[in-house]
Amino acid sequence: MLTPLHDVLENARAEGRGVAAFNVIHLEHAEALTRAAEQVGLPVVLQVSENTVAFHGSLAPIAGATRVLAERAGVPVVLHLDHAVSEPLVDEALGLGFTSVMFDGSKLDDARNRAVTRSVVERCHAAGVSVEAELGEIGGKDGVHAPGVRTRPDEAAAFARDTGVDALAVAVGSSHAMTERTAELDLALIGEIRGQVDVPLVLHGSSGVPDDGIAAAVRAGMTKINIATHLNAVFTAAVRERLGADPRLVDTRKYLGPARDAVQAEAARLLELVALR
Numbered sequence: 001m002l003t004p005l006h007d008v009l010e011n012a013r014a015e016g017r018g019v020a021a022f023n024v025i026h027l028e029h030a031e032a033l034t035r036a037a038e039q040v041g042l043p044v045v046l047q048v049s050e051n052t053v054a055f056h057g058s059l060a061p062i063a064g065a066t067r068v069l070a071e072r073a074g075v076p077v078v079l080h081l082d083h084a085v086s087e088p089l090v091d092e093a094l095g096l097g098f099t100s101v102m103f104d105g106s107k108l109d110d111a112r113n114r115a116v117t118r119s120v121v122e123r124c125h126a127a128g129v130s131v132e133a134e135l136g137e138i139g140g141k142d143g144v145h146a147p148g149v150r151t152r153p154d155e156a157a158a159f160a161r162d163t164g165v166d167a168l169a170v171a172v173g174s175s176h177a178m179t180e181r182t183a184e185l186d187l188a189l190i191g192e193i194r195g196q197v198d199v200p201l202v203l204h205g206s207s208g209v210p211d212d213g214i215a216a217a218v219r220a221g222m223t224k225i226n227i228a229t230h231l232n233a234v235f236t237a238a239v240r241e242r243l244g245a246d247p248r249l250v251d252t253r254k255y256l257g258p259a260r261d262a263v264q265a266e267a268a269r270l271l272e273l274v275a276l277r
Contacts, residue, residue, distance in 0.1 A: 002067065003076035005100030005130035006166045008043045009200040009223050018218035018274040021045035021202075022267055023082065023228035025052050028260040029235070030066040034073045036267035042275050043076035044267075045100070045224065049083050059089065063096045080132075082226075090120055094127045102132040102169070117163040125164070132167040132202055132224070135159045150189055157196040167224055169202040172217075185213050187220045194221025202226065207233075211273055218276055225274045231263050238262040 012019045024030045024046050037044035046066050053059045063079070070077035080100040081093040090101050103120045105113035121131045135156055151170035160168050170193055173185040185203075194201060200223035206214060207230035214225060238259035243249060 001073060001076055002070045002097070002099055003043065003078055004128065005045065005078045005080060005132065005224075008045070008076050008078055009130075009167055012043075012275075013200050013223050016219075017276050018214075018223055018225050019043055019045060020267070020271045020274040021047055021078075021080065021224055021226045022231055022270075023047045023049060023052070023226075024062065024066050025055070025232070026062070027065050028256050029231075029263065030062075030069050032260045032263035033267050034069045034077060036264045036271060037075045037077065038073055039264070039268045040271050040277075041075060042271045043078070044271060045078040045080050046070060047080045047082035047102075047226070047228075049228075050081075050085060050089060050104075051083070053089065059092055060096060063093070063098070067097050078130075087116070087120065091123070094124065094129055098129060100130040100132065100166075102134070104134050106134045114159065114162050117165065121164045130166040131164075132169060133159070133163060133165045134169040134204070135171075150186060151193060153189070153192045153196040156193050157198075160197050160199050165199060167200045167202050168197060169204050169226075172203070185209060185217050185220075187216055190217060190220040190222055200224060206230075214273060215276060218274060227270060230270075231266060234266045235259045235263050 008019055022033050030046060033044055033046055048062055048066060056062050067079055070079050078100050079098045081098050082102050083104045084090050084101055085104050090103060093101055101124055103117055105116050108116065117133045124131045135151055149171055156168060156170055172189050201221055202224040203217055203222045204226050206225045206227045239255050242255040242258050249255060
């Protein structure tokens with residue numbers, strides 16, 4: 001069932017568990033992720049990033065297919081526009097039935113980021129849509145963030161208060177697009193931010209965090225856990241294995257299907273990990 005991000009995150013925070021958020025790049029991802037959520041009986045956030053929109057050339061086709069799967073699912077599913085820097089794209093997402101957007105103004109100066117994010121929040125809330133934002137840049141994207149940079153709790157609290165966002169992504173030691181799970185999170189800092197910020201916290205770059213680190217982050221105060229690169233690696237490994245086993249294979253269903261199944265299995269495991277089951 002299609003559900004607002006706010007409802008899913010607030011329920012999870014009240015119960016002391018996390019919610020997994022996975023990126024949808026093509027239909028096989030969306031199918032695998034909704035099936036995984038139904039398999040374990042947990043809510044899931046399906047994220048379509050602005051980069052994925054650029055890959056497809058438009059938002060509507062991938063969004064439409066993902067929305068249908070979300071609406072038909074027997075568990076709460078959030079349809080989320082991820083890392084949107086374009087305000088027109090946010091407005092398009094509102095018209096397509098998204099239930100959440102992540103507006104990424106992290107490359108703007110602080111005053112501009114707050115003003116534009118607040119404007120986005122007002123438009124989205126009027127449409128019943130939740131908003132996630134980012135204070136400063138999370139590492140890894142285009143080399144933009146020094147590894148030692150961390151979010152200050154007082155600045156996070158002020159940003160959330162000034163903008164009215166429903167969730168806030170903070171920098172606590174993770175980095176986008178990591179292919180090795182070696183990131184060490186600052187759990188004490190997560191706790192400090194949690195103590196000062198009234199909205200659910202979001203961990204970006206969770207693909208680089210080992211299982212025990214993810215569970216510890218949720219216990220320390222993280223609620224939404226974003227995982228993308230790790231599942232892409234699972235998908236690609238399954239494709240490579242299938243094609244390697246049969247060099248004459250040309251039917252795409254015979255390698256995309258196993259890859260979809262592999263993502264479903266790993267997503268189900270991660271959903272339960274994040275929920276602290």
